[in-house]
Amino acid sequence: MYFQIQDLNVYYRAIHALQGISLTVNKGEIVALIGGNGAGKSSTLNSISGVVDITSGSITYQDENITGRATDQIVRKGLVQVPEGRHIFPKMTVQENLEMGAFLKNDKAQIQRDMERVFDLFPRMKERRNQPGGTLSGGEQQMLAIGRGLMGDPDLMLLDEPSMGLSPILVEQIFDIIVDINSQGTSILLVEQNAQMALAVADRGYVLETGEIVLTGSGLDLLNDPKVRAAYLGGDSDASESGSGAYYF
Amino acid sequence: MKNTSAVAVRKGVLTAIILIFLQLINMTAALGAMLEKMITSAKSVKSVSPLFYGVIVALVAFFIAFSFIRSLYRPGKPKPTPLYCLGESLVIGLVSGVLIAALNALISTLNANGVKIRTYLDMMAPDAIKTAAFGREIPVMIGIYLALTIAGALLGGLIAWIIKSTGQPANAWAALQRAIAENHTIRFIRRNKIVRILVIIAILIFVFALPFILSPYGISILGLVLIYAVLGLGLNLIVGLSGQLVFGFVAFYAIGAYTFALLTAPKPLGLEFSFPIAFLVALAISGLSGVIVGLPIMNLRGDYLAIVTLGFAEIIRSLVNSNLLADFTGGPQGIKDIGQPRQPGFIESLIGKPMPENIYFLYVIMIFFAVTLYIVYRLQYSRVGRSWEAMREDETVAQACGVATSYYKVLAVIIGAVIAGAAGALYASRNTYIGPGDFVFMVSVNSLAVIVVGGMGSIPGALIGAFIIKGVPELLRDLENYRMVVFGVLLIAMMIIRPEGLLPIRRKKIYAEPDKDLEILKKELKP
Ligand SMILES: Nc1ncnc2c1ncn2[C@@H]1O[C@H](COP(=O)(O)OP(=O)(O)OP(=O)(O)O)[C@@H](O)[C@H]1O
Numbered sequence: 001m002y003f004q005i006q007d008l009n010v011y012y013r014a015i016h017a018l019q020g021i022s023l024t025v026n027k028g029e030i031v032a033l034i035g036g037n038g039a040g041k042s043s044t045l046n047s048i049s050g051v052v053d054i055t056s057g058s059i060t061y062q063d064e065n066i067t068g069r070a071t072d073q074i075v076r077k078g079l080v081q082v083p084e085g086r087h088i089f090p091k092m093t094v095q096e097n098l099e100m101g102a103f104l105k106n107d108k109a110q111i112q113r114d115m116e117r118v119f120d121l122f123p124r125m126k127e128r129r130n131q132p133g134g135t136l137s138g139g140e141q142q143m144l145a146i147g148r149g150l151m152g153d154p155d156l157m158l159l160d161e162p163s164m165g166l167s168p169i170l171v172e173q174i175f176d177i178i179v180d181i182n183s184q185g186t187s188i189l190l191v192e193q194n195a196q197m198a199l200a201v202a203d204r205g206y207v208l209e210t211g212e213i214v215l216t217g218s219g220l221d222l223l224n225d226p227k228v229r230a231a232y233l234g235g236d237s238d239a240s241e242s243g244s245g246a247y248y249f
Numbered sequence: 250m251k252n253t254s255a256v257a258v259r260k261g262v263l264t265a266i267i268l269i270f271l272q273l274i275n276m277t278a279a280l281g282a283m284l285e286k287m288i289t290s291a292k293s294v295k296s297v298s299p300l301f302y303g304v305i306v307a308l309v310a311f312f313i314a315f316s317f318i319r320s321l322y323r324p325g326k327p328k329p330t331p332l333y334c335l336g337e338s339l340v341i342g343l344v345s346g347v348l349i350a351a352l353n354a355l356i357s358t359l360n361a362n363g364v365k366i367r368t369y370l371d372m373m374a375p376d377a378i379k380t381a382a383f384g385r386e387i388p389v390m391i392g393i394y395l396a397l398t399i400a401g402a403l404l405g406g407l408i409a410w411i412i413k414s415t416g417q418p419a420n421a422w423a424a425l426q427r428a429i430a431e432n433h434t435i436r437f438i439r440r441n442k443i444v445r446i447l448v449i450i451a452i453l454i455f456v457f458a459l460p461f462i463l464s465p466y467g468i469s470i471l472g473l474v475l476i477y478a479v480l481g482l483g484l485n486l487i488v489g490l491s492g493q494l495v496f497g498f499v500a501f502y503a504i505g506a507y508t509f510a511l512l513t514a515p516k517p518l519g520l521e522f523s524f525p526i527a528f529l530v531a532l533a534i535s536g537l538s539g540v541i542v543g544l545p546i547m548n549l550r551g552d553y554l555a556i557v558t559l560g561f562a563e564i565i566r567s568l569v570n571s572n573l574l575a576d577f578t579g580g581p582q583g584i585k586d587i588g589q590p591r592q593p594g595f596i597e598s599l600i601g602k603p604m605p606e607n608i609y610f611l612y613v614i615m616i617f618f619a620v621t622l623y624i625v626y627r628l629q630y631s632r633v634g635r636s637w638e639a640m641r642e643d644e645t646v647a648q649a650c651g652v653a654t655s656y657y658k659v660l661a662v663i664i665g666a667v668i669a670g671a672a673g674a675l676y677a678s679r680n681t682y683i684g685p686g687d688f689v690f691m692v693s694v695n696s697l698a699v700i701v702v703g704g705m706g707s708i709p710g711a712l713i714g715a716f717i718i719k720g721v722p723e724l725l726r727d728l729e730n731y732r733m734v735v736f737g738v739l740l741i742a743m744m745i746i747r748p749e750g751l752l753p754i755r756r757k758k759i760y761a762e763p764d765k766d767l768e769i770l771k772k773e774l775k776p
């Protein structure tokens with residue numbers, strides 16, 4: 001198994017935020033993790049990357065048990081998280097931000113190639129590469145955050161709500177780029193509020209509700225599932241065709 | 250227009266309040282005396298001459314009027330006419346002149362009638378009252394005050410108007426920087442490698458000659474400033490670079506100083522180690538204390554280090570101050586006869602006689618400062634420095650990038666502690682005496698002030714900051730009692746004018762070209 005979570009439990013003091021969830025990602029897949037606010041999506045990603053302490057359960061990645069490892073060890077293995085909410089280094093320039101993404105890399109030529117790749121995906125970043133990250137627009141900062149994640153040359157990328165707060169056009173662009181990144185060989189675990197878009201690009205999906213996985217299936221199945229439609233896609237039967245409207249939780 | 254006139258009246262009252270306040274604490278006279286001393290280069294001025302007293306009064310009116318007229322130029326508002334500017338300045342001068350003259354008329358009259366003003370106003374001795382009245386009769390005095398404030402205010406308003414209306418950049422600092430950047434000679438020096446090296450050599454020669462040029466007093470001040478600069482560099486690394494707040498930095502300074510003192514002094518331990526060995530041990534022990542303080546907080550987020558160091562500093566101070574431990578630490582009496590570095594033989598053979606002790610020690614401090622500077626500089630622009638900076642800006646992302654934040658946090662504390670320990674050991678050796686009184690909370694505050702004033706995270710800033718925090722109060726000694734008042738005002742003014750510190754940290758500033766960017770943006774925005 002490429003990536004697997006088994007029976008993961010996470011407590012924040014008394015709050016039982018993740019209640020025994022299990023999920024898998026196969027090599028080359030895009031897997032969507034959807035759910036309402038406070039369902040535990042970010043908590044899942046944070047426990048994978050070692051930012052949050054796990055109470056019980058196991059996480060395996062490339063046949064290795066990585067449960068409880070330090071974040072830098074996990075990043076070193078090519079499992080890179082892009083945290084929620086456009087976190088960037090505001091005073092560093094765009095280029096320095098990207099270089100930070102390659103913090104654990106030593107191969108200068110490889111870093112240069114990765115940088116070119118990011119600039120190909122996000123031409124805007126190239127124009128702005130000497131500008132402090134904090135002066136970018138919100139959408140540009142999100143691009144920078146994803147670009148920085150790519151600089152770690154990830155094998156499996158954890159994206160936490162990349163479309164948050166973006167205009168519809170930019171949302172489409174971001175999802176196109178995610179598909180692009182995936183087609184270049186990076187597996188992706190995608191957390192999203194925008195269930196419509198996420199499920200449309202995902203091979204498989206999981207629905208998380210108050211710390212438990214309540215539904216799983218292929219992206220298409222979930223898109224057409226009446227319960228999902230009712231809860232997350234506004235219940236409108238032809239919502240999937242209209243391409244706009246209240247797809248947000 | 251009516252509105253602004255009302256403001257002018259208020260500014261006039263403000264001027265008068267400042268003047269009255271200065272007079273009541275007798276600072277007008279002190280400032281005047283300082284000015285007189287500077288200009289006439291008299292050794293000491295017992296009582297200020299009326300001329301310089303008057304200049305100070307006029308200067309206050311000048312600055313208020315100047316800043317008021319300047320503030321009238323705001324984007325979107327019509328430019329004031331010169332006549333209007335002069336009118337407003339006149340109002341300021343008139344109002345403040347009438348008020349301050351009235352006060353002095355009152356005081357003089359009361360004084361003449363035998364009322365002992367001094368019982369009510371501490372500083373208003375008969376002499377001071379006479380000085381404030383310019384030694385004249387009341388009507389003449391009123392005239393002088395009015396003339397002074399009005400002349401000062403008019404001049405201030407006029408200069409503000411000239412600066413604003415001739416389109417000169419009002420910000421003299423910016424103008425200066427631009428002039429430097431555009432100056433051909435300086436550009437030539439910057440570009441030309443040989444010239445640059447020559448300039449650096451000249452500066453080095455000057456620096457090396459400095460201990461011989463300075464008076465003993467100057468040597469002692471410079472030594473203290475450099476020790477504080479080292480302290481500032483260490484704290485800068487923790488607070489400015491890695492972004493963790495430290496309130497009790499004095500703890501590491503004290504540990505370095507005490508370790509060194511105990512190892513070299515004849516009492517209380519009688520070890521009398523040589524300078525290099527004791528110095529190295531002092532570094533090691535202060536580094537160890539950094540580990541002790543750093544480890545418990547390595548996995549915590551937030552400003553725990555500030556509290557932990559604060560407590561640690563208090564513990565250290567109580568320990569060295571305690572009578573119980575006096576046999577080991579010297580107790581409240583402190584430690585005396587602390588060891589000094591021996592002069593290497595070649596100095597004597599080179600200049601024929603041993604170098605004076607204080608000059609030699611200044612060289613030692615300068616060398617340590619240079620070494621610290623080099624180390625800190627290398628660290629800041631290394632991988633380690635980068636991770637500190639990343640941590641400071643956003644700990645979550647730094648972690649997501651693979652920075653082992655816990656490790657780098659503790660590392661910053663340890664290196665900072667070692668540098669502080671070095672500063673402490675130097676201080677102990679230079680003074681040859683230390684006691685608990687040398688390691689009070691104020692040292693922590695001062696070292697924080699050094700880096701705040703100089704600019705957080707900036708290496709040259711630490712030197713400038715140390716000079717301002719430790720050097721300027723000494724230069725202001727002439728002001729005697731008002732020294733700290735003036736110093737405080739200077740600090741406040743500085744933080745208002747340059748909130749990021751005097752020499753804020755420089756990032757590579759190669760901004761994208763706005764025009765080109767705009768084109769790209771326009772293209773992209775087209776549907
Ligand atoms: N550090 C924390 N301390 C305490 N409680 C937390 C912490 N982080 C998350 N929680 C709680 O755990 C639950 C799950 O939070 P999580 O951030 O994983 O939700 P989410 O699914 O990502 O929601 P959203 O879509 O709003 O980002 C929430 O109830 C939240 O309040």
Ligand SMILES: [Mg+2]
Pocket residue numbers: 041042043084160
């Ligand atoms: Mg979340």
